[in-house]
Amino acid sequence: MRMTGIVLAAGKSRRLGRDKLSVVMPDGRSLAGWSLEAALNSELDQVICVVKPEDSLAWLPVKWFDSAAYAYHPTARLRIVVCADYACGMANSLHSGVLSAMEYKPEGILMLLGDQPLLQAQDINRVTTALATHKLSDYVAATDGEGGKPPVAFRSHMFGPLLSLHGDEGARKIMRSANYSGVHVPLSETSFWDADTEPELERILKHVYESDQTD
Numbered sequence: 001m002r003m004t005g006i007v008l009a010a011g012k013s014r015r016l017g018r019d020k021l022s023v024v025m026p027d028g029r030s031l032a033g034w035s036l037e038a039a040l041n042s043e044l045d046q047v048i049c050v051v052k053p054e055d056s057l058a059w060l061p062v063k064w065f066d067s068a069a070y071a072y073h074p075t076a077r078l079r080i081v082v083c084a085d086y087a088c089g090m091a092n093s094l095h096s097g098v099l100s101a102m103e104y105k106p107e108g109i110l111m112l113l114g115d116q117p118l119l120q121a122q123d124i125n126r127v128t129t130a131l132a133t134h135k136l137s138d139y140v141a142a143t144d145g146e147g148g149k150p151p152v153a154f155r156s157h158m159f160g161p162l163l164s165l166h167g168d169e170g171a172r173k174i175m176r177s178a179n180y181s182g183v184h185v186p187l188s189e190t191s192f193w194d195a196d197t198e199p200e201l202e203r204i205l206k207h208v209y210e211s212d213q214t215d
Contacts, residue, residue: 001132003153004106005044005124006097007036009114010052010086020115020195022059026208030059031195034117037061039110040078042124046104048079049114050097052086072103089167098162109159111171112151117204118190119151127151127185134183141175143184144192148175 009021009032021032029037039047049068051057057065057080069076083096094111101109108131112119123142131140131153138158141148152171154162161174174180195201 001108001128002104002106003044003128003131004101004104004109005039005042005047006094006101006109006111007039007047007049007114008090008093008097008111009036010050010055010083010093010096011090011115012087016195016197016201019059020201021055023195023201025117026205026212029061031117031201031204032059032114033061035112035114035119036064036078038117038119038121039112039124040064041121043121043128044110044124045106046077046079048081048097048100050081050083050086050093050100053082053084055082072100074104090170091165091167094165094170095163098159102159106156108153108155110151110153113194115195116150116192117195118193118207119187120191123187123191124151126187127153130183130185131155136181137183138180139171139175139182141182141184142187142191144187144189148172148182148184149192 023031025031064078068078068080070080081096081100083093085092110128127140127142139152139154141152175182193204
């Protein structure tokens with residue numbers, strides 16, 4: 001099943017108070033670099049990363065910075081898409097990603113957030129595999145037991161509903177609608193940890209550090 005990934009990395013980091021994408025992880029890579037490389041190391045056919053205009057992309061791992069495409073290219077593994085009106089709501093970033101993904105004519109897309117560094121490539125593969133397996137489902141979402149959450153994959157016939165979202169509406173609105181059916185794939189609790197606040201960021205860094213000490 002041809003799948004395009006969309007990494008949403010155009011947030012304002014308002015709650016954290018500083019650029020979360022560039023936070024340095026224990027291995028020297030950026031926090032968003034971890035999220036992006038999970039997508040790039042997965043079975044997705046290509047990955048689109050949606051960023052804001054003022055993003056310097058200094059957080060992007062060097063090897064991907066040098067090889068990224070900034071317009072449609074059929075064989076590029078990574079494409080950077082700038083969302084000029086990101087400040088008007090999450091839906092605008094989502095629209096930029098979906099419209100760009102449609103150029104590749106995929107059978108589905110998978111969306112994930114740029115601030116979930118503990119998500120792994122195999123987690124992404126589990127979600128996309130479930131979409132291929134459950135052929136009558138409109139979408140497949142990851143879950144920690146409390147509803148559907150990113151990463152979430154949608155079949156191509158769902159592009160229209162996704163493009164109808166506006167303002168701060170996200171894919172969760174579609175997942176909560178009785179008009180669409182979906183399947184949930186359970187992932188580990190840490191897969192969903194994001195860096196919205198300083199305590200949440202500290203939790204992520206502590207977990208990574210402790211995991212490194214036990215390896």
